[in-house]
Amino acid sequence: MFLLKVVHEITRISNVAPGIFRKTLADVKVKGYTIPAGWLVMISPMAVHLNPTLFEDPLEFNPWRWTVSDKLNYIGAKLLIIKFIAILMNTIIISTLTCIKVKWQIQDKTKQSELLRNYMPFGGGIRLCLGAEFSKLFIALFIHVLVTEYRWKEIKGGDVLRISEVIFPQGYHIQLIPHT
Numbered sequence: 001m002f003l004l005k006v007v008h009e010i011t012r013i014s015n016v017a018p019g020i021f022r023k024t025l026a027d028v029k030v031k032g033y034t035i036p037a038g039w040l041v042m043i044s045p046m047a048v049h050l051n052p053t054l055f056e057d058p059l060e061f062n063p064w065r066w067t068v069s070d071k072l073n074y075i076g077a078k079l080l081i082i083k084f085i086a087i088l089m090n091t092i093i094i095s096t097l098t099c100i101k102v103k104w105q106i107q108d109k110t111k112q113s114e115l116l117r118n119y120m121p122f123g124g125g126i127r128l129c130l131g132a133e134f135s136k137l138f139i140a141l142f143i144h145v146l147v148t149e150y151r152w153k154e155i156k157g158g159d160v161l162r163i164s165e166v167i168f169p170q171g172y173h174i175q176l177i178p179h180t
């Protein structure tokens with residue numbers, strides 16, 4: 001499902017929604033600060049998505065960052081084979097290998113759930129965007145048709161400004177050429 005990783009990465013890096021709004025119903029304590037009840041809070045998805053402590057090299061377009069669990073499956077499968085051979089040889093090796101696998105699994109799950117917890121192009125919780133899944137599918141279909149049926153030539157523009165949302169001040173003009 002590489003295309004899904006691409007869609008995750010596009011929506012992480014592009015930040016179409018400049019802000020998500022909530023109102024505090026009670027005093028909320030966050031890292032030593034108190035947000036009083038009744039305040040309007042604006043969450044900036046861009047500040048989260050481009051935070052280098054949450055996403056490594058945040059300005060790099062890297063769909064592979066969403067691949068953590070595939071890596072785990074690969075390592076897990078290899079370990080299973082080694083473990084199977086080890087069963088025939090020595091129980092101490094088996095328990096050591098199991099410990100390593102469990103440790104990797106925990107680290108990997110934590111890393112992946114951290115990535116997903118901080119992924120908020122469509123907001124989150126009870127008011128999560130109703131069109132989230134539709135939009136992801138639409139982006140995937142759009143990319144598929146674009147790269148399989150067209151080539152494109154850059155005409156002008158393409159500079160990117162990131163001011164809470166992504167902006168192309170001079171636009172981005174391309175010429176689409178049907179792929180024959």
Ligand code: HEM
Binds near residue numbers: 019122123129130132
């Ligand atoms: C890339 C495309 C889109 C992005 C980035 C996006 C982003 C968002 C965000 C950030 C919110 C606020 C969520 C929150 O407060 O937690 C939202 C809400 C909403 N979105 Fe989208 N959206 C997109 C496409 C769509 C589409 C295509 C539809 C409809 C077909 C849609 C329908 C809605 C609705 C109805 C809400 C309000 C949900 C509620 O308050 O319960 N969105 N969207």
